[in-house]
Amino acid sequence: MNAILTTIGILLLASFAQVSSAAHGNERPIKDLSEANSQIHWPKGFDPKEADAFVHNEIWIKAPASVIWGILVNAGAWPAWYSNASDMRIDSSDEKTLEAETTFTWKTFGFPIQSKVNEFVPGKRLGWFGNGTGIRAYHTWLVVEKAGGCEVITEESQVGPSAIRYNIEQPTAMHDGHDWWLTALKYRSEHSTSGFEHNH
Numbered sequence: 001m002n003a004i005l006t007t008i009g010i011l012l013l014a015s016f017a018q019v020s021s022a023a024h025g026n027e028r029p030i031k032d033l034s035e036a037n038s039q040i041h042w043p044k045g046f047d048p049k050e051a052d053a054f055v056h057n058e059i060w061i062k063a064p065a066s067v068i069w070g071i072l073v074n075a076g077a078w079p080a081w082y083s084n085a086s087d088m089r090i091d092s093s094d095e096k097t098l099e100a101e102t103t104f105t106w107k108t109f110g111f112p113i114q115s116k117v118n119e120f121v122p123g124k125r126l127g128w129f130g131n132g133t134g135i136r137a138y139h140t141w142l143v144v145e146k147a148g149g150c151e152v153i154t155e156e157s158q159v160g161p162s163a164i165r166y167n168i169e170q171p172t173a174m175h176d177g178h179d180w181w182l183t184a185l186k187y188r189s190e191h192s193t194s195g196f197e198h199n200h
Contacts, residue, residue, distance in 0.1 A: 029053045029167035037153050039142060041119060041127070046138040051157035053167040055174045059182040062149040063189035065123045069143060071188050072126060073098040075106075081184050084108055084177050098126070109166070109177060111135065134162030152185065154178055 035056040036048050048054040061068055071077075076096025078085035090096055090104040098104070100120040106113055111132040119127035119140065127140035135158055142153040156174065158167070167174065 027164075027168055029164060030171060032056070037142065037155060039144075040140055040153070040155055041125070042140075042157065043118060043127075043129070043138055045136075045159065046157040048155070048157050051159050052163045053158040053174065054156070055178060056153070056155045057175060057178040057182055058151060058153040059186055060149060061152050061186045061189050063192065065143050065145040065150050067192050068150055068152060068185065068189045069123045069126075071185060071192070072141060072143075075104060078106075081188055082181050084180065087112070098128075104128075109173065111162070113137075132162065135160040135166075137163070152182060154182065 029052065031048065031051075031054045033048055033054065035058075036054070037056065037058075042048070074096060075085075075090055075098050076088055079088060085106055085108055087107045088096075088104065089106065090098070090102065092099045092102045092104075098117055098120070100117060102117045104115050106115065113130040113132045115128045115130045117126070117128045118138070119125050123145075124143055125141065127138060130137040130139060137156055137158040139156040140154065144151040144153070156178070158174075
């Protein structure tokens with residue numbers, strides 16, 4: 001009798017595990033599209049409405065666009081002020097600064113990523129593709145210069161099974177990481193010797 005009950009219990013647990021696994025397989029990350037910026041240029045297949053994961057972050061930086069841009073495209077220096085970036089290998093003329101169509105490899109959010117710059121409008125727009133195991137992403141930056149500083153917007157769309165799994169298991173990680181990146185960019189830009197604070 002005990003053996004029968006044990007067998008039934010094992011079968012019930014197995015069935016529950018299969019149902020849970022199936023439910024997890026159909027689950028998708030929560031996407032908040034309410035703040036998606038209409039000025040962003042998305043390549044085909046990466047529109048936030050179609051992507052598996054999407055995140056929007058923005059910040060006000062009291063510095064000229066030229067200062068912000070110079071810091072942003074100096075990808076070789078990212079690990080010095082943004083610890084979520086490491087192992088930078090940049091295929092550009094000086095091997096540290098992003099240019100139009102630059103390819104680069106790096107590690108972020110624990111993923112080794114192969115990236116290529118897709119959009120490059122100096123002082124205004126920067127966007128790159130990122131490919132890793134089970135994930136394809138597009139990360140874009142928009143710098144909008146206004147009186148007294150700039151609004152800096154960054155958005156990312158991701159597709160693929162690794163993107164789904166990662167954003168379900170760690171639903172705020174990408175937003176938090178980009179918020180951290182923007183905060184560090186703000187500090188570095190506003191304390192630059194070329195910034196407003198040092199020119200007035």
